Amino acid sequence: MTKSNTSNNKKGVDAAMAGNHIEAENFFRRAIKENRTVIEGSMNLIRLLHKQGRHDEAINTFKELKAQTGIRQMHPQILYMASKSALEIGDLKIAIESLKILARLNPENTEIQCMLSRALIESGQLLESKKILERAIQLSPEDPSIATQLAITESELGNHEKAERIHKALTIKYNDVFLSHFNYGLFLANIGEKERALSCFKRCIQIVPNAPEAQEQINKLAKDDTDIMTDIYRHIEKEQWVEAEKKLVENQGSIEAIQFWATVNELPKEQREKLGDGEAFDEEKQVQTVEIYSEIEKQSALNDLVDNVKKTDSLIWNRAGKPTRYGLQSHEILKGSQSIVIQDLCKRLKQAAREYIENKPLLQKIRDQNKGDLKLSGWSVVLKKGGYQKRHIHPESVVSGVIYIKLPTETADEDKKEGNLVFPSNNMRMVTPQEGMAVLFPSYLPHETVPINSDDERICIAFNLTK
Structure with a gap:
């Protein structure tokens, strides 16, 4: 390390400790510019950016450092900060990669194990989350956070009886602990057990009077005629x-x-x-169809997408709280995926959505009410014989859509209605699915599908662009 580099790095540390963050950042950047093989300047800059909540910049600096030194050479504190920043901006790849190293280094650190589990769940790797938690609970059998996270994973896997047994045991063992009742209430609300969920949240209020999180859930569940x-x-x-x-x-x-x-x-x-x-x-004007792949690319890409969907851990029959009937619906399948074909699909869908929204003034208005880019998330739906989607909207989103990747012959037939996507309001529109075709529409437009009668599966990936 050169004397100048050492000096700039030390000056940056001194400035940061004195609260002079702009000055500190300038010194760290000078240290990096003088000698990119010396990692102290980069690590200190990541610390500073993370502390300031500049998570995108922290992750960009982390990626540059990773390319130079390799992730295993980094200090655990830097990996921890990088994982936190990555989770803030939805970079699940960096978060999971960093947390896996930390989890191996700290097998009894329940915070790290739970953070990794949450990231894995968000990326759709539910079985991996379960495996990590089962290993962690052997090391920390009395830790309620590990047990709670295991219950959440079981619930996402559709194992509601197992999940409820864990939640019940936690509320009995930790009867005076707010989180045991709160998490049980969230689980019950998710599976439609409204009255029992309300009891859990009311117990939370007894433990922590006026707790805003519990009161918010009570307000959501206890809507009355004044709503x-x-x-x-x-x-x-x-x-x-x-x-x-x-x-x-x-x-x-x-x-x-x-x-x-x-x-x-x-x-x-x-x-x-x-x-x-x-x-x-x-x-007629708001619903748009787009061919995502060229004829040359299409069949290979669709086959790979079908394989990805079939391997998804989180495909659950009639998933609770979702509109799918007589079919399977997954958890998140797009965000944070390591699959090259999924990553490529995300780029194509984002581009299609950007072009779609260009001449939609109301969607632009909704988008611009909050700063930041629209973020893509998606889930897979596999409908079996008799399967359909109930009428619904996507209240948490701005633009929604679906791409069809495998269809029964009858569904792709223009002369037949089964499996069609229907927009039933106003000038009712019915869209006949085609393999490789995406449909984009405003998230406020209600839609549903016509049941399929074929023994063949209808497979699609639905998606949202959210703020």
Whole structure:
């Protein structure tokens, strides 16, 4: 290490300790520029960027350092900070890679094991998460956080009875611990056990009076006649259009954007056009089909995608809380995937979505209400005979879509309706799926599918672009 490099690095450390972060950053960057083979400047810069919440920059610096030295040469503290920053920005590849090393170095550190489990679940690697937690629980059998995380993994795998046994045992053993009841309540709410979930959250309030997390869940579950959306939909059911319009206008600021526009979509044309551009609710203009692959690329790519879907740990029959019926639905399959074909698909879908939104003023408005790029997430759906998707919207998203990767012959037949994607409102539109075709639409447009009657599977990957 040169004297100048040592001096800049030390000056950076001194400046950081004194709270002069801009000065510290400048010194660290000078140290890196002078000698890229010396890693101290890069590690200190990662620490500084992480501390400031500049996670994208921290991960970019980490990747540069990784390319120079290899990830195994890095200090555990840097790996920990990198994993935290990576999770913040959704870079599951870096997070999992870093956390796996830390988990091997610290097998009894339950925080690391749980962080790794959560990252694996988010990337769809549920069996790997379960294996890590079962190993961790042998080392720390009395740790409730490991047991809770194992229950969450079992639930995601569709093993609800196992998950509930673990949650119940935790609430008995740790009856006065807030999190044991809170996590059990989340599980029960997810599988539709509303009354039992409410009891868990009320127990949380007894343990920690006025706990905001528990109160928020109670408010979600205990909606009554004073709930504004219930009131608005009561007017819609009675065809009291003027009253519904008035309530929407009065409460627009307190209703999530996608939910607001989905509700506007239920009104007659006169009210819709008062509240927004009429074209924003015209399925013919808002629903767009795109060929994602060229004819040369298509079959090979689709075969690889089918293989990826079939290997997904999290494919669950009639997944709780989801619209799939007589079929399998997975957890996250796109974000953080290590598959080259999935990564390539993500790039193509993002590009298609960017082009799609260019001439959609309402979607641009919704997108621009919050800063930041739209993030892609997706899940696979495998419908069996009789399978369909119930009518639904995607309230957490801006743009939604689906790409078809394997279809029964009848579904791809233009003259038959089974398996078709249906947008039932206003100018009803029905889309006949084709293998390799993607359909993009605003997340506020309700949609459903016609049941399939074939013994062959209908396989697709649905996706959202969210803020």
